Amino acid sequence: MDVVSPELNSLLPDEIMDTEAIEDVPHSESDGTAVQSQASQDTSVPMETDAPMQSENLSICSKVPSIEHTQTLTSSKAADSMLTISSGNEPSVSVSTSSTLLSLKSTLSTSTATTKTTDSVTGTTVSTGGLQKHATQFAFSAANHQIILNKVASSQATEAVKSAGTPPQIIKQEGQKLLVTAIGKSGQPIFFQLPHTGSKPGVSQTAGNTKSPTPQFKVVTIGERTELKPVMASSGNQVTTLQAQQLKTVQIPKKTPASSAAPIKFIITKTVNSKGLSPQMPVSPVIQGRVLTQSSPVMTPKTITLSEPHNTNMQSISGKKIAISPLKTPSKVTVVSVASPPSSASQKSVALPVGVALGQQILAVQQSTPGSPIKVATSQTTAQNIKSVPVGGVGGSQYKTIIPLSTQPNVQQIQVPGNRFHYVRLVTATTASSTGQLSGPNTSSVQTGKPVMVGTGAVRMSVPVVSAQAIKQVVPKPLPSAAQVVTTAQTQQRLIMPATPLPQIQPGFTSLPPGTVLAPAPGGSSVGYTVVPAQYVTQLQQPFATLASSSSFPASGAIQTQAKLPLNGVSAAETTSRPRKPCNCTKSQCLKLYCDCFANGEFCNNCNCNNCFNNLEHETERLKAIKTCLDRNPEAFKPKIGKGKEGESDRRHSKGCNCKRSGCLKNYCECYEAKIMCSSICKCIGCKNFEESPERKTLMHLADAAEVRVQQQTAAKTKLSSQISDLLMRTMPVVSSGGGRLPFTFVTKEVLEATCECLLEQAKKAEQSRQPQAEAERMILEEFGHCLMSIISSAGKAKADCASINC
DNA sequence: GAGTTTGAAACT
DNA sequence: CAGTTTCAAACTC
Numbered sequence: 035m036d037v038v039s040p041e042l043n044s045l046l047p048d049e050i051m052d053t054e055a056i057e058d059v060p061h062s063e064s065d066g067t068a069v070q071s072q073a074s075q076d077t078s079v080p081m082e083t084d085a086p087m088q089s090e091n092l093s094i095c096s097k098v099p100s101i102e103h104t105q106t107l108t109s110s111k112a113a114d115s116m117l118t119i120s121s122g123n124e125p126s127v128s129v130s131t132s133s134t135l136l137s138l139k140s141t142l143s144t145s146t147a148t149t150k151t152t153d154s155v156t157g158t159t160v161s162t163g164g165l166q167k168h169a170t171q172f173a174f175s176a177a178n179h180q181i182i183l184n185k186v187a188s189s190q191a192t193e194a195v196k197s198a199g200t201p202p203q204i205i206k207q208e209g210q211k212l213l214v215t216a217i218g219k220s221g222q223p224i225f226f227q228l229p230h231t232g233s234k235p236g237v238s239q240t241a242g243n244t245k246s247p248t249p250q251f252k253v254v255t256i257g258e259r260t261e262l263k264p265v266m267a268s269s270g271n272q273v274t275t276l277q278a279q280q281l282k283t284v285q286i287p288k289k290t291p292a293s294s295a296a297p298i299k300f301i302i303t304k305t306v307n308s309k310g311l312s313p314q315m316p317v318s319p320v321i322q323g324r325v326l327t328q329s330s331p332v333m334t335p336k337t338i339t340l341s342e343p344h345n346t347n348m349q350s351i352s353g354k355k356i357a358i359s360p361l362k363t364p365s366k367v368t369v370v371s372v373a374s375p376p377s378s379a380s381q382k383s384v385a386l387p388v389g390v391a392l393g394q395q396i397l398a399v400q401q402s403t404p405g406s407p408i409k410v411a412t413s414q415t416t417a418q419n420i421k422s423v424p425v426g427g428v429g430g431s432q433y434k435t436i437i438p439l440s441t442q443p444n445v446q447q448i449q450v451p452g453n454r455f456h457y458v459r460l461v462t463a464t465t466a467s468s469t470g471q472l473s474g475p476n477t478s479s480v481q482t483g484k485p486v487m488v489g490t491g492a493v494r495m496s497v498p499v500v501s502a503q504a505i506k507q508v509v510p511k512p513l514p515s516a517a518q519v520v521t522t523a524q525t526q527q528r529l530i531m532p533a534t535p536l537p538q539i540q541p542g543f544t545s546l547p548p549g550t551v552l553a554p555a556p557g558g559s560s561v562g563y564t565v566v567p568a569q570y571v572t573q574l575q576q577p578f579a580t581l582a583s584s585s586s587f588p589a590s591g592a593i594q595t596q597a598k599l600p601l602n603g604v605s606a607a608e609t610t611s612r613p614r615k616p617c618n619c620t621k622s623q624c625l626k627l628y629c630d631c632f633a634n635g636e637f638c639n640n641c642n643c644n645n646c647f648n649n650l651e652h653e654t655e656r657l658k659a660i661k662t663c664l665d666r667n668p669e670a671f672k673p674k675i676g677k678g679k680e681g682e683s684d685r686r687h688s689k690g691c692n693c694k695r696s697g698c699l700k701n702y703c704e705c706y707e708a709k710i711m712c713s714s715i716c717k718c719i720g721c722k723n724f725e726e727s728p729e730r731k732t733l734m735h736l737a738d739a740a741e742v743r744v745q746q747q748t749a750a751k752t753k754l755s756s757q758i759s760d761l762l763m764r765t766m767p768v769v770s771s772g773g774g775r776l777p778f779t780f781v782t783k784e785v786l787e788a789t790c791e792c793l794l795e796q797a798k799k800a801e802q803s804r805q806p807q808a809e810a811e812r813m814i815l816e817e818f819g820h821c822l823m824s825i826i827s828s829a830g831k832a833k834a835d836c837a838s839i840n841c
Numbered sequence: 842g843a844g845t846t847t848g849a850a851a852c853t
Numbered sequence: 854c855a856g857t858t859t860c861a862a863a864c865t866c
Contacts, residue, residue: 621860627850628860666851692848701863702847 616641624648625659627670632659635671675708690716698723699733781825789821 617638619629624646627633631641631648638648647655663670674688687705691712696702698712698721705712705723711730712723722729796817800810 615862617861619861622850626860628862630862633850663850670850689849694848696847696863700847702849704849707863 614639617643619643619646623655625652625656627663632656633671674704675710685710686713687716690714691718692716693718693721695720697721697729699729785825789818789825792817792821 614634614636615630617624617629617631618641620643622628622632624632624638624641624643625648629638629643629648631638631643636648637650638646647659649656660671669688672688675685676688685708687708687710691698691703691705693703693716696706698706698716698718701707703712703718703723705716705718711725712718712721724730793814796814797810800813805813
């Protein structure tokens with residue numbers, strides 16, 4: 035799910051802000067997508083943070099008739115994290131984790147066979163046994179570093195939990211349950227109850243209901259994060275087989291005690307098997323897991339990923355849109371299933387954004403010191419409007435799901451085709467995971483409540499915004515010496531953002547540049563924010579919608595690791611690679627719009643600038659500069675190339691150029707640079723950048739010709755290189771085989787001179803004997819033949835000698 | 842790579 | 854709002 039704060043929405047380009055495709059859904063049908071913490075009164079709660087929380091309890095309730103379901107959960111252990119999500123009819127997700135180091139890889143297939151997977155590193159075992167297609171629940175338990183994923187009756191699960199001595203937080207979600215209890219160190223089991231039944235609210239699901247709707251989304255983040263993860267849920271009656279395609283993700287970044295325990299990251303994604311698409315086929319969940327990270331012995335962050343492949347065919351959702359109301363009602367989140375046919379319009383998805391608000395409503399996420407459990411309860415009153423709008427006018431339309439920033443803890447970068455700007459969407463793990471399965475073979479629908487991204491893939495996946503400290507650690511250029519980045523083969527750098535309180539600048543947040551994300555500073559709910567450019571996310575190469583926790587967020591410079599989990603079918607490198615010209619600013623400190631990096635809402639990275647302040651180390655100055663620019667021009671950070679008026683070209687410069695000498699046919703001209711023609715709003719002099727301009731045509735023709743020439747040259751080079759390589763490959767065997775050398779290699783200078791002397795001597799001999807010219811030539815040629823034979827003979831002999839030596 | 846040109850941004 | 858200055862990218866040599 036894409037998230038853009040209401041404030042940022044106002045800054046988004048027209049493409050994004052286009053609300054034509056918005057399908058607004060009445061709030062009454064949103065099934066309680068709102069999520070609000072009890073402490074939501076604190077509007078300054080950071081949107082997201084990886085603050086050094088040792089524990090947290092989250093309760094997200096959707097479709098709760100009354101506040102009674104909104105509870106503040108209390109964790110008895112400092113290291114425990116608990117998140118409870120419940121929707122109206124008691125569908126719920128409850129996750130509680132301890133500091134147990136855990137790596138899990140499991141797969142819950144549709145078959146009844148028992149699957150047991152043991153992680154080779156941690157020995158964590160996940161087994162799924164006796165899974166019945168009709169079973170409504172399975173218990174996912176972990177004890178002593180062992181997670182057992184079983185499909186059990188709800189009662190069994192409850193008993194198991196009780197036996198484990200850890201009262202689980204059970205959130206019933208219509209048609210499914212997800213219950214996770216504390217893992218680990220005390221042997222508490224983890225239970226994931228994922229009932230499939232479409233039973234009525236409050237009714238425990240029973241096995242055998244094969245037609246029950248599949249579990250809805252799940253994004254559960256547990257750990258020491260202060261922000262709450264958005265949870266996508268749907269009401270039971272509206273769950274259809276199409277929704278079975280929903281990807282379900284549960285992220286449980288678990289922060290262990292700072293001493294030696296490693297943070298735990300749970301990433302649980304669940305997607306119904308494609309076979310479940312068939313109405314006749316019972317839908318069975320598939321859970322896949324993998325160990326995402328392994329880090330240093332001191333800190334051993336481990337990630338449990340339970341994922342169910344999501345086989346959503348994005349093609350099928352073309353033309354469908356997730357309607358999200360943009361800014362009108364920021365406190366409302368409505369996710370409309372756009373994939374399903376109108377006939378199945380009954381589908382509803384409930385977005386339960388658990389994300390931390392950015393200076394807005396949303397949950398109050400309290401951060402406690404290590405050892406002090408945090409209690410966070412959220413209600414659904416702060417549902418955010420979400421919209422999906424077509425963006426980009428090139429290469430087909432794309433849709434972006436935008437919801438207020440406040441509801442999403444994760445960011446997802448949006449790249450609009452033809453647009454230099456890069457936007458950050460706050461996305462849930464569910465979103466990220468779902469997009470990762472775009473190529474899936476199935477179906478015609480998109481789960482409700484899921485973000486829909488249709489397009490050519492220009493929409494980039496993102497990385498979660500982590501705590502300010504985390505971001506700061508990996509600030510590319512201004513990286514402080516104390517910063518540490520430790521990565522392993524599967525670890526990921528994390529951002530450490532500064533905790534600089536910036537309350538005085540917060541008013542300016544109402545109009546941040548696009549591509550900027552506010553991240554809360556750790557240590558408090560109202561401390562400050564860090565503006566994180568969208569591009570910065572990719573700079574850090576964190577194309578994963580996973581949230582990691584760390585054991586020590588305090589300024590100690592904790593090492594952060596992030597597991598790599600390719601999303602959207604794109605590898606990390608592919609996802610993160612986005613070429614950008616480095617700036618060369620020398621006087622502006624990269625805090626003025628002269629700097630392209632700054633103008634694009636990006637941090638400078640690998641630039642050639644001097645005295646750069648466009649980084650996290652100078653966040654205060656940067657924010658001030660942003661505010662200054664916005665004061666001067668509220669649209670300063672809007673893309674200059676936007677939609678034109680009716681009947682005009684889709685793309686045109688928003689302000690028009692003012693060229694005087696370039697004829698608008700050089701890159702000095704912003705219109706020309708953007709490969710668009712000047713429009714009526716341009717104030718250029720001597721403009722030649724119009725449709726019928728012969729100069730422009732000539733220039734374009736030359737440019738095309740040059741491009742063709744370059745391509746041809748490249749092809750020629752490639753071909754030549756290939757031929758050379760081929761030739762070498764042919765000759766190499768001759769040379770290398772037997773260790774011999776070709777005869778001609780024996781024709782050295784000395785041999786040549788000797789041969790010539792022989793030939794001359796033969797010529798003298800013929801002359802002295804007064805032989806006819808023909809005879810003389812014959813004698814010389816014969817001598818030449820003798821010489822060649824000698825050379826060949828010598829070569830052969832040397833080869834034989836060499837071979838004998840080698841033997 | 843240094844110097845020049847250019848036009849947007851910033852400033853007055 | 855207009856004129857001027859500043860700035861960095863584009864361009865030229």
